[in-house]
Amino acid sequence: MTAPKVLISDALSPAAVQIFKDRGIEVDFQPALGKDKEKLAEIIGNYDGLAIRSATKVTSAILAKATNLKVIGRAGIGVDNVDIPAATARGVIVMNTPFGNSITTAEHAIAMMFALAREIPAADASTQAGKWEKNRFMGVEITGKVLGIIGCGNIGSIVADRAVGLKMRVIAFDPFLSAERALELGVEKVELDDLLARAEIITLHTPMTPQTRNILSREALAKTRPGVRIINCARGGLVDEEALAELLKSGHVAGAALDVFVEEPATANPLFGLPNVVCTPHLGASTTEAQENVALQVAEQMSDYLLRGAISNAVNFPSITAEEAPRLKPYISLAEKLGSFAGQLTETDIKTIRIVYEGDVAHMKIKALTSAAVAGLLRPALADINIVAAPSVARERGIVIEETTREKTGDHDSLITLEVETENLTRAVAGTIIAGTKPRIVQIKGINVEADLLPRMLYITNHDRPGFIGRIGTLLGENGINIAHMQFGRDFEGGNAIALVGIDQVVGETLLKEINTIPNVVQVKALTF
Numbered sequence: 001m002t003a004p005k006v007l008i009s010d011a012l013s014p015a016a017v018q019i020f021k022d023r024g025i026e027v028d029f030q031p032a033l034g035k036d037k038e039k040l041a042e043i044i045g046n047y048d049g050l051a052i053r054s055a056t057k058v059t060s061a062i063l064a065k066a067t068n069l070k071v072i073g074r075a076g077i078g079v080d081n082v083d084i085p086a087a088t089a090r091g092v093i094v095m096n097t098p099f100g101n102s103i104t105t106a107e108h109a110i111a112m113m114f115a116l117a118r119e120i121p122a123a124d125a126s127t128q129a130g131k132w133e134k135n136r137f138m139g140v141e142i143t144g145k146v147l148g149i150i151g152c153g154n155i156g157s158i159v160a161d162r163a164v165g166l167k168m169r170v171i172a173f174d175p176f177l178s179a180e181r182a183l184e185l186g187v188e189k190v191e192l193d194d195l196l197a198r199a200e201i202i203t204l205h206t207p208m209t210p211q212t213r214n215i216l217s218r219e220a221l222a223k224t225r226p227g228v229r230i231i232n233c234a235r236g237g238l239v240d241e242e243a244l245a246e247l248l249k250s251g252h253v254a255g256a257a258l259d260v261f262v263e264e265p266a267t268a269n270p271l272f273g274l275p276n277v278v279c280t281p282h283l284g285a286s287t288t289e290a291q292e293n294v295a296l297q298v299a300e301q302m303s304d305y306l307l308r309g310a311i312s313n314a315v316n317f318p319s320i321t322a323e324e325a326p327r328l329k330p331y332i333s334l335a336e337k338l339g340s341f342a343g344q345l346t347e348t349d350i351k352t353i354r355i356v357y358e359g360d361v362a363h364m365k366i367k368a369l370t371s372a373a374v375a376g377l378l379r380p381a382l383a384d385i386n387i388v389a390a391p392s393v394a395r396e397r398g399i400v401i402e403e404t405t406r407e408k409t410g411d412h413d414s415l416i417t418l419e420v421e422t423e424n425l426t427r428a429v430a431g432t433i434i435a436g437t438k439p440r441i442v443q444i445k446g447i448n449v450e451a452d453l454l455p456r457m458l459y460i461t462n463h464d465r466p467g468f469i470g471r472i473g474t475l476l477g478e479n480g481i482n483i484a485h486m487q488f489g490r491d492f493e494g495g496n497a498i499a500l501v502g503i504d505q506v507v508g509e510t511l512l513k514e515i516n517t518i519p520n521v522v523q524v525k526a527l528t529f
């Protein structure tokens, strides 16, 4: 196996390069490439992995050229510089490092708060200019002030913790913050309007989503207290920059500290040059400690995926640990084959996919197995579908996916049953793993029939009558088709029967039609796995 190749296209700590090398991965460190999208597009096709910070924009155009790419690792939190749907559609795993820079970023927000409260940047510039303007700079105390946190997740909670330590009164707006967590943090959970009306300092710590974009809109800013100070170390675009500039000029907002901007790199901005505006160039995560943390973590995560199939902190696929990966692999193959089996037999629109996981498999990462089953099921219709994209593609097509887990009920230690419902029928197929690694089908439409799934197979349904087996064997033999195995099942004597025939050659349309003329044959279908 040739070593996977990773491109680092942003300024990651050299610690990442070392990790990749130590793990036997070829690494190309080109920290300025993120700013050169033409060059990136030209070479991205050579790499299995891409490690980035925020400068590299992984657009759908870049992804279209990334023909070998398997994983994008973001050394940081926000993945808004990656086109996730486009990556997902191409089966590229996108991972981030959700905690490595949280403390550092929270500290930056606190530093910004002090900078605003005491006008430190302006006082520094004035002093170094020899002005000694002791009367110009009159600050405010932090102690006892009401801090309003919008978004109280990893970073917001660290800010809350530090602010409580500074004897501030902390209120937080976050629809996903539980009452227990708020109590634990010592913050008062409030609605947005309440926060806007009460906070003397507001700090933003939400991701950029359609709900949070412009959360501090012109209207929201108008509801704030006169003299409010605003800090944004999360994402540009959470605050209306034009409206904020106007309120700073009118004196309603006493100060604003911004680490992030609608347009980055920010070379011109409506806020630049206004009194008591403090700006940093997206430095929230820029400490030696945080950069070391995120670089090490992203390199480990990407290596684990490329070398061992382990997935952690992926934003578009469930996590799989390095220990789980080898155990899960045969079940992923089984789930995909069961899906493929049902998909090849389903010609009309699928309405619902129901998957039941029984026994040991019920305790595994079933989300990954479901993705594999859905990919297998959709592949006959959508040849390029991949396991990462499959569930979202299915949902886009209005297909309902239902998963159930339960303890072992029958003979098999693990059993996966896939049921597909279309307008006209419901089809179920079940399988298990034997000898630890081999996928085997064990039931079709409730009829027990045990068979290995070979690359070429025939699926035949017939009425259970004497003479069928001899005829099918003769017909295949006469046409030069070698039978690898032949398995039968029936619901009861003389009832409905199923034959699964593993074959070594391709069966053409003419022969399929001829098989269909054998007395008592109901349906015959050539399948490939």
Ligand SMILES: NC(=O)c1ccc[n+]([C@@H]2O[C@H](COP(=O)([O-])OP(=O)(O)OC[C@H]3O[C@@H](n4cnc5c(N)ncnc54)[C@H](O)[C@@H]3O)[C@@H](O)[C@H]2O)c1
Pocket (backbone or CB within 6 Å): 076, 077, 078, 079, 098, 101, 102, 105, 150, 151, 152, 153, 154, 155, 156, 173, 174, 175, 176, 177, 205, 206, 207, 208, 209, 211, 212, 233, 234, 235, 259, 260, 282, 283, 284, 285, 286
């Ligand atoms: N400036 C920097 O260099 C820097 C560094 C790291 C992170 N960040 C950014 O900081 C932000 C927060 O990161 P995090 O790690 O704390 O994320 P997180 O996911 O841990 O927390 C985000 C919080 O926002 C809340 N939230 C989501 N939608 C909301 C809404 N509509 N209203 C209010 N709250 C909402 C979530 O419930 C969650 O608790 C992200 O945007 C991240 O990209 C910036």
Ligand SMILES: O=C(O)CC[C@@H](O)C(=O)O
Pocket (backbone or CB within 6 Å): 053, 054, 075, 076, 077, 078, 079, 101, 282, 283, 284, 285, 286
């Ligand atoms: O990489 C950086 O410097 C910024 C990272 C930050 O925006 C993040 O979301 O983690």
